[in-house]
Amino acid sequence: MSATALPWFKRPALAALCTVAALGLTACGPLAQEAEETGPFAGLSGPEIADKAMKATSAASSLTLDMNLKTTDGPMKAYMAIDTKGQCAGTLTLGSTGTAELIKTGQVAYMRFDEAFLLAQSGGGSAEETAAVLKELKGRWVETDVKDPDAQDSLELCELDKVLSEFRTGIGFARKGEETTVNGRKALTLTESDGGTTTRVFVATEGEPYVLRIELQGGEEPGTMSFSEYNKPVPAKKPAAKDIVDLDEQG
Helix, strand or coil: CCCCCCCCCCCHHHHHHHHHHHHHHHHCCCCCCCCCCCCCCCCCHHHHHHHHHEEEEEEECCCEEEEEEEECCEEEEEEEEEECCCEEEEEEEEECCCCCEEEECHHHHEEEECHHHHHHHHCCCCCHHHHHHHHHHHHCCCEEECCCCHHHHHHHHHCCCHHHHHHCCCCCCCCEEEEEECCCCCEEEEEEECCCEEEEEEEHHHHHHHEEEEEHHHHHHHHEEEEEECCCCCCCCCCHHEEEEHHHHHH
16 A cells, blocks of 8 residues: 555445345344234334334434444444434444544545554555555544545445435334343344344334344344444544645645
C-alpha cells in the first residue's frame, strides 16, 4: 500500500452484516401455531411479534450496533453508533488484529487505523514503503468525501436505513421461546431453524419492542448482532485539524 492509498474496507466483509440480517429476517417455511396465551405479547404469534419488533426498531432515530461475526473473509467485529441523519462513530476490526476508527459527519468521513491494520494493509511492500505509511498515517485521521467510491462500502454501516433495510422484509419466525434478559433488559426469544442454521432474535418485552440481539448459529457465517442505546445522540465530531491528513491534497 502506498502512502497515498486509502485502505477502506471492502464490500465482501461488510456484506456479512446484510447476510446475517437476511438469514434472520426472511420468511422461511410454514409458521407454527402459537398455543401460549400468557406472558409478554400474549395472543400474538411469533411472526406477529417479530413484525412488531422490526417496525419499532426501524422507527428508532439512532442505535448502537455491536457485531461479532465469523465471515468467509475471517472474523469481523464492529461497534458503531448510527443515526438516521447518516452520522456514525465507532470501530471496525477485520481479522484477528487490526482495528480502524470511523467517524462520519455531514459529507465527510474520517478513519484512523492502528499500527496492526496499517502493517497488514502494507503487506508485500518494501520496508521503506511501510515506514512511509506508518509515518504518514499512524495516529492520524484520514479524511475523505463520503461520495468517494472507495469509501462507499465502509460507510454502509453509517446508514441506519440501510442497516435496517432487511428488517422491513417478510418475517417468518416459527415460534416463541423462553423469556430471558439481554444486557439487563427483559426479552422474549424468537427462534427460526432452517437446515443447519438457527436464528434467534431477542425482543424487548418492556417499553418499545426493540430488537436487542440477533444470534446466528451454524451456517457459513455465524455470529451475533446486539442493538442498544436507542434514540441517543451519536458522538460524531470532526477530529482536531492537527490530527487529520487529507490524502487528496497530498496527491
